[in-house]
Amino acid sequence: MKNFLAGLAIVVLLIVFPLQSVLEISNERRMQRFSDVVYIATQTARLDGYFKQATIDKLKQDLESDFPDLTDSDIYINVTTTMKYRTAVFDEREAINYDIRIPIRKIVAVPAYWGISDSDNQVTAKRAGFVLSEVLPT
Amino acid sequence: MKAFLFGVAAFFLGLFIWLFCHDYNLHHMHYIQLRTAAEESSVAATLFTNPQDEKEGRIVFNQVEGHKAINAMLKSMLKTDESLNPVEGSYWQDRITYAAYFFDDLNTSYPQTFIDPETGYRFVVQRPSVIVTVNAGKARYTIDGTVDNTANIRSAAHEVVGW
Numbered sequence: 001m002k003n004f005l006a007g008l009a010i011v012v013l014l015i016v017f018p019l020q021s022v023l024e025i026s027n028e029r030r031m032q033r034f035s036d037v038v039y040i041a042t043q044t045a046r047l048d049g050y051f052k053q054a055t056i057d058k059l060k061q062d063l064e065s066d067f068p069d070l071t072d073s074d075i076y077i078n079v080t081t082t083m084k085y086r087t088a089v090f091d092e093r094e095a096i097n098y099d100i101r102i103p104i105r106k107i108v109a110v111p112a113y114w115g116i117s118d119s120d121n122q123v124t125a126k127r128a129g130f131v132l133s134e135v136l137p138t
Numbered sequence: 139m140k141a142f143l144f145g146v147a148a149f150f151l152g153l154f155i156w157l158f159c160h161d162y163n164l165h166h167m168h169y170i171q172l173r174t175a176a177e178e179s180s181v182a183a184t185l186f187t188n189p190q191d192e193k194e195g196r197i198v199f200n201q202v203e204g205h206k207a208i209n210a211m212l213k214s215m216l217k218t219d220e221s222l223n224p225v226e227g228s229y230w231q232d233r234i235t236y237a238a239y240f241f242d243d244l245n246t247s248y249p250q251t252f253i254d255p256e257t258g259y260r261f262v263v264q265r266p267s268v269i270v271t272v273n274a275g276k277a278r279y280t281i282d283g284t285v286d287n288t289a290n291i292r293s294a295a296h297e298v299v300g301w
Contacts, residue, residue, distance in 0.1 A: 007141075017152040021159040021160070024160055028164075028166065028167050032167065039174065088189055089200075090206040128214075129178075132207065
């Protein structure tokens with residue numbers, strides 16, 4: 001009986017590690033998918049010269065479709081919405097900037113085990129940067 | 139006592155395996171992002187060409203502006219300062235270095251085979267192209283020696299098609 005109880009305690013102690021690993025793999029896939037969706041939107045913006053409303057709407061739609069737990073208010077989007085042009089010399093003012101964020105709500109598999117509250121058990125995934133416009137000035 | 143020692147050993151083994159998986163996942167994610175950074179850098183560099191040559195029907199890259207674009211792209215995507223040293227929030231810890239190879243209508247007779255000296259990446263240049271090879275240094279592993287932690291290097295080529 002003593003051995004059984006000791007074994008049980010060890011199992012309870014060790015179960016956290018595989019659970020945490022599985023959660024991290026799942027979160028990594030989420031981040032990767034998030035990056036892919038953002039990448040498609042930025043490439044569209046590069047061709048258009050800026051983030052058209054249709055591109056922003058499609059981005060939101062793709063994110064909500066891929067991550068059903070997200071609502072419209074969860075998605076933060078701050079992107080260039082004025083036309084930028086391809087220039088002969090590098091000019092950061094003509095860059096199409098983007099800053100897109102979504103929450104990842106579970107980063108620790110068994111938060112109660114470590115005394116972490118649900119509000120602390122989250123992080124924001126962020127993709128920010130710029131692309132250069134391919135639109136030639138008329 | 140034996141059960142206790144076994145429990146402690148099992149805990150540390152579990153911790154070690156989890157740490158490895160955690161670091162490996164993080165490394166994998168940033169390694170893929172490094173590829174994207176190399177791709178975006180090569181795209182950015184191809185956008186700067188000599189307008190006079192374009193008028194004469196040739197694509198000749200403006201390498202000075204191309205390097206400025208590559209630097210800005212790497213600084214933004216890999217979170218570095220002006221000298222490409224990683225800043226707070228960056229995954230990478232070593233100074234980022236890169237090599238850019240410009241093949242255009244002035245300096246290339248097509249096709250030309252390019253083999254990257256750092257990665258062995260083989261690319262047949264058929265048209266104006268820019269190849270960027272980024273070396274981001276070693277990955278972050280909590281326990282040294284768990285993997286063969288060599289430098290993380292990615293190459294990407296971008297061609298000007300339809301010209």
